[in-house]
Amino acid sequence: MTTPPYLTGHYTPVADEITATGLTVEGSLPPELTGRLIRNSHNPKPGVTPAHWFKGSGMVHGIRLREGRAEWYRNRWVHTPALDGAPYMTDRGPDLTASTAGTHVIEHAGRLLALCEANLPFELTPDLETVGAHDFDGKLRTAMTAHPKEDPVTGELHFFGSSPFPPFLTHHVCDAKGELIHSAEIPGATASLKHDFALTRRHVVFVEGNVTFDPAEHSGIPYGWSDAQPSRIGVMPRGEGGARHVRWFSIEPGNMLHVGNAYEDGQGRIVLEGPTVDREGFRLSWNWWIGAPGRGAEPNARSYTRRWVIDLAAGSVDEQIIDDLAVEFPTLNEEYLGAEHRYQYAVSFPDQEGFGGYGVVKYDRVTGARRIHRVGDARLPSEAVFVPAAGAVNEDDGYLLTVVSDLKQDASQLLVLDASGLDRVAAVHLPRRVTAGIHGSWVPDEALDGVRP
Template identity: 90%
Template sequence: MTAAKPYLTGHYTPVADEITATDLTVEGHLPPELTGRLIRNSHNPKPGVTPTHWFKGSGMVHGIRLREGRAEWYRNRWVHTPALDGAPYMTDKGPDLTASTAGTHVIEHAGRLLALCEANLPFELTRDLETVGAHDFNGRLNNAMTAHPKVDPVTGELHFFASSPFPPFLTYYVADAKGEIVHSAEIPGATASLKHDFAITRRHVVFIEGNVTFDHTEHSGIPYSWSDQQPSRIGVMPRGGDGARQIRWFSVEPGNMLHAGNAYEDGQGRIVLEGPTVDREGFQLSWNWWVGAPGRGTEPSTRSYTRRWVIDPAAGTVDEQIIDDLAVEFPTLNEDYLGAEHRYQYAVSLPDQEGFGGYGVVKYDRTTGARRIHQVGDARLPSEAVFVPAAGATNEDDGYLLTVVSDLKQDASQLLVLDASGLDRIATVHLPRRVTAGIHGSWIPDSALDGSES
């Protein structure tokens, strides 16, 4: 029964239809430079469908259109892929890369909106969130695409990868600022380890292989599990044409990281990487929730603590440590600093496995070590906090954090606009329904969509 699956209850209860609402109620003051769209993705199976794993739920995007101090519309749309209508991923001809949930992330690059799921091709959407179809970069991509590509803030290039449980295990791609793939390379030494995210610096690409790896005996529909035999490693590769031949793999402590916070080269030429990680128990607790197995409470992602690795290529060493005892996920930052040393980082705080802590938006000051939390309230779950720079910003944290809060007591949702410098609430946009708790999203300014009028 549907109610037996935790990922179809509470904050994660799917919505049953697509709606459009206009002229949304705003409390407070929406800064006029917030002119664009916040688009968020989520797993939202159709009524009557109970997926075997949370990740198998069909993708639904939720969009909020802001313009010059007004909240003009909210709309939600399923990503209409073949999988939405029941098409299988595996066929007698092999994987169907168009049979995607398209439910993990949504980004903009080169004027295109792309809904992403790491096992498939991206799916292009219109600015009103209708589905255009699978996007294969003019035939240059015949592989799956990670749900966590990186846009270099200096060059505008899109860096991404394809991972597979079978050789070649890892392929790296670069698309230029116009959206054309200009480089691809198979990465030597990679394994079947689950690679959900990665990082770029100004001079390197950083891949992460944890202890979660391909397991053909896992029958949830997502064939991965924890393996003590799978090495936990970080691969460091110079950016550039022949970088793949120079990749070096560094052993690290057991664990698994789904989402990288950022990476950069420090003044000594070392590579610093940060992100929330889980140990074996933490992964199993989350997995039990994702598949609806016994042994887990009502929420995922406990025991997820921020870890820092400092990789010294000259010495061939890695120093690593957990740098915070707060359970967090979904790290974000001012993406003008992606790949460079940053001072501020944001995340969503979560109750730990004992139920301590609570849901909130967290700000870290990496220079002073200070941590600040904006608590969102009881039975209220915030989404990933997306940073938007303020007009005329001079400091790294001059800007806004946008997060969609699911409120179970009110059966409602709001878009919160927080001042990124102090985490004070600036505005609340009341949405016409409770938005299903989801995963990732993006702020897409009108300037990114040429001729945007709707």
């Protein structure tokens, strides 16, 4: 039996949990980097071969920095019922606690939450041990997206729960103290896969692409491309009663997994950006994710950044592909989430012919310039997380943190880049090669003040 690609190379799972202290640092770590970089990854137990990359159990990797030192690295499986084989579907319907918890990890209101979009979040301690499923004191009765958005102005956490069955989409709001204060079903939504969404100062923006529920798909992730599924953007005013006023706008066929950002421009139009794939790009990625024979490409081939400009007054959408580089995992200075931003970051991938390579990309949306930090042969960077510099004045005054998997050395480093020029600032040598993962967060110490160790 051929080993699927998501269990080989950069994605080879690690077999155990370790803790290492006193990590070696090259260069000088900025003292304001005092906190934890926490990354999530799909990492099935030894001997387990999931039928889809996304079905691999979640493992979080943490790197603790403090005042110029790298104090520890540790990795822990998220101990959910699914880790021990509990099924998602039961005689009583879905078990929202039977989660891989392997997509993302965030902090909100002093809680660390490991996320997978089909399930409830799982709370972790600051040392990455599992506390258990978190349902917001019984108020959350749907799954929770792996991509919630924290409003940098209000501190509110917006997120959604989606389902292949009605209600297809429910919007939730959690206040800055961690209490779920609002939930509303969204009219007009369909069974289309909704992995991410956008938040502006005045609107919530949902995206439905051509990937939708497909009961004939047996990989364990029952979704597939459908030409019959309309591709749309839903725009909903923020605030009580906003769901009654949601408007859906038709767009060109495609599928977007991750939003770069969205905002209202000076004319009141909504500008939304993110990498998208066409039908062939989705087929190539899906074949990699399920280990189909003759896949011939890496995931994210044909994933190009697209911009939509939604004119609410005219009821129209203008859209265009704005870059020809295959990228994924867009990030930004999150102080600009929901507002007009100048800089955006991403990870570059080889195209469908295998040309190009891995790197960390910076876009200047004013000048149109694109800069790439090449990480080297047989080296794959993770999603680049932006951390503001002390006394930051400009939008790109800060650092990008990315964990680089190195196949030649069978090792990994935490790479710290200057976000303004993508120059290397420091590197932390990790005690093992970290499994290539998906998403993560920087959690400063003050965010966890008062939280149990």
